[in-house]
Amino acid sequence: MENQEKDYSHIKGWGIDADPKNDPTYPMRKRSNDEHNGYGWKRPPQQPIDIEVLHSNERPNVTAVFGTSAPPSGLSGMIRRYAFRYGEGSFAHWLPLLMADRVNVVEGILDDFRRGRVPNIFAERGGKAEWKHNPKGMVQKVAIGVVVVTAVVALLSRRSRSSES
Amino acid sequence: MLAMSYRGPQRVRIDQKPMPEILHPQDAIVRVTRSCICGSDLHLYNGNVPDTRVGETFGHEFIGVVEEIGPDVHKLKVGDQVIVPFNIACGECTFCKQELYGNCHESNPQATAVGGIFGYSHIAGGYNGGQAEYVRVPYANVGPTVIPDWMHPDDAVLLTDVVPTGYQAAEMGGIQKGDTVAVFGAGPVGIMAARSAWLFGAGRVIVFDQEEYRLDFVRKFAQCEAYNFKSIEDPVVFMKKTTDSLGADVCIDAVGAEAAGSAMQTITGRKLLLQAGSSTALQWAINSAKKGGIVSIVGIYGPTGNLVPIGNVVNKGLTIRANQASVKRLLPRLIEHIRNGVLSPRQLITHHIPLEEISDAYRIFSDKLDNCIKPVLIPPSARI
Known part of the structure; x- marks a missing residue:
């Protein structure tokens, strides 16, 4: 091997956590075999379930605590409920969830308008920082966007002209 | 209170949100004094993690002051x-009892594969995170640890x-004295992995990334070799050549x-979402490891599948070890290392940004602008 150094005195703390027992067969958990008794531990008290909580069908219950950040709602919520019929190993679980996320983005924009707020997408995307630190890249992105949009518009208008003739 | 609000892929903003409340007898409310944006937050930011809902507040790296218990x-x-x-950990389940605090079975109803995590979508329990002024902290007897007076x-x-x-x-690399350790990724976690490898007695530490400023930093901070994979034709061949054609004893995926x-991984994994992200770093780690070696994975992937x-792995007899960090288990040792001057993590922080400028902070970190390594967000109440 190249550059194999033997003196590590310049590296503060070299070897102080070395553990010869830590080979691949040395478990990193404090094994107790308690899990052989199944789901038998004394559970913490249950957080009141006063919102809709979707739970994996790979467990029997809602965990003792859970987050309340964004309960399922609207069309995206319906898709999420469908997804949770399937197990965590199934694409039928994850792909609808990804779809629900995209639907949820549209719902978010509509919700902003409903509340009288026009989302400032330029600011939300950190446009100010990009302009300050990477103006060239930003101009490039805008130019590519303009070219793509122009090409699409030109293509569509040519098609409509040819279908008229 | 002010809190970050996810609006869609690459769209975040600051909103006024209701104050968090005690919802469980073991909850605490913490007033945030500092929070970070993590590399794994970018998976959420880019819309790559299923069940990331509009209106959620991200942020799983934060400290603060206990306001209510x-x-x-x-x-x-x-x-x-x-x-x-x-990690949100109950301390009671069989996994917490084994100090697998990242694998708690009583904190995440939505998925059994991971325990609850603050601000990490509904795949990790649906908790609001710390990129806010206040946070609800469940199981406050278990995870939160009082900051020593002397600690910055x-x-x-x-x-x-x-x-x-x-x-x-x-x-997890099971590093033995003299081992060659390859770290893929010179983000904050990769930098810390490289630095930590020496503590376990590594004989040689080699880091790969594509950002020159990060490579410069890791060379100095971790006193290791660091290479830009863009200037190397094939990192795996490079690793073989530099290890007498055997490969590294330990490879770490920190990306x-x-x-x-x-390009193939980027298109299928990051653009088309046909995989749970791009697994280029993991692929390199597996292929760069010596026969009988160990691959340690701390890079985060989505829940579906990846091309690896x-x-x-089979033919080389590799051992793969992976997990979310068990923070509570490791804190006493790491606090000791900081106190003794063995580790000085705050050198990683390149940006202190007001919480109100969250959209710009994400853009800077995501696009690696302004030589950003680690941004810290400061809420207005912590600036008084």
């Missing part, structure tokens, strides 16, 4: 300044995830789903 909280008191590990808050906030994750990456370096050369 539930009736069953007895290990903390109001006014305590605390490190809040990113910038060191403390990095103990919530980055330092333990990097350290555990090296620990996860956002990995660059392979599993045949090579």
Whole structure:
């Protein structure tokens, strides 16, 4: 091997956590075999379930605590409920969830308008920082966007002209 | 209160949100004094993690002051300044009893594969995170740890995830004295993994990334070799050549789903979402490891599947070790290392940004602008 150094005195703390027992067969958990008794531990008290909580069908219950950040709602919520019929190993679980996320983005924009707020997408995307630190890249992105949009518009208008003739 | 609000892929903003409340007898409410944006937050930011809902607040790396406690909280008191590990752990289930605090079975109803994590979508329990002024912290007797008086808050906030994750990456590598360790990724976690590898007695530490400023930093911070994979034709061949054609004893994937370096992986994993992110770093790690070697994974991937050369894992007899860091288990040792000057994580922090400028902070970190390595967000109430 190249550059194999033997003196590590310049590296503060070299070897102080070395553990010869830590080979691949040395478990990193404090094994107790308690899990052989199944789901038998004394559970913490249950957080009141006063919102809709979707739970994996790979467990029997809602965990003792859970987050309340964004309960399922609207069309995206319906898709999420469908997804949770399937197990965590199934694409039928994850792909609808990804779809629900995209639907949820549209719902978010509509919700902003409903509340009288026009989302400032330029600011939300950190446009100010990009302009300050990477103006060239930003101009490039805008130019590519303009070219793509122009090409699409030109293509569509040519098609409509040819279908008229 | 002010809190970050996810609006869609690459769209975040600051909104006024209701104050969090005690919802469980073991809850605490923490006023945030510092929070970070983590590399794994970028998976959420880019819309790559399923069940990331509009309106959620991200942020699993934060410290703060205890403002309120539930009736069953007895290990903390109001006014305590605390490190809040990113894992939400009950301390009672069979996995917590084994100190697998990242695998708690009583904190995430939505998925059994991972325990609860602050601000990490509904795949990790649906909790609001710390990129806000206040946070609800469940199981406050278990995770939160009082910050020692002598500790700098910038060191403390990095103990919530980055330092333990990097350290555990090296620990899972089962490094033996003299081992060659390859670290893929010179983000904050990769940098800490490289630094930690020496603590376990590594004989040689080699880091790969594509950002020159990060490579420069890791060379100095971790006193290791560092190479730009863009200037190397094939990092795997490079690793073989530099190890007498054998490969590294230990390879660490410290990147996860956002990995660059392979157009095919980028397109299928990051653009089309046909995989759970790009697994280029993991592929390199597997292929660069010596026969009988160990691959340690701390890079985060989505829940579906990835293209990895599993045949090579079998044929080379590799051991793969992976997990979310068990922060609570590691904190005592890491606090000791900081106190003794062995580790100085706050050197990683390049940006202190007001919480109100969250959209710009994400853009800077995501696009690696302004030589950003680690941004810290400061809420207005912490600036008074």
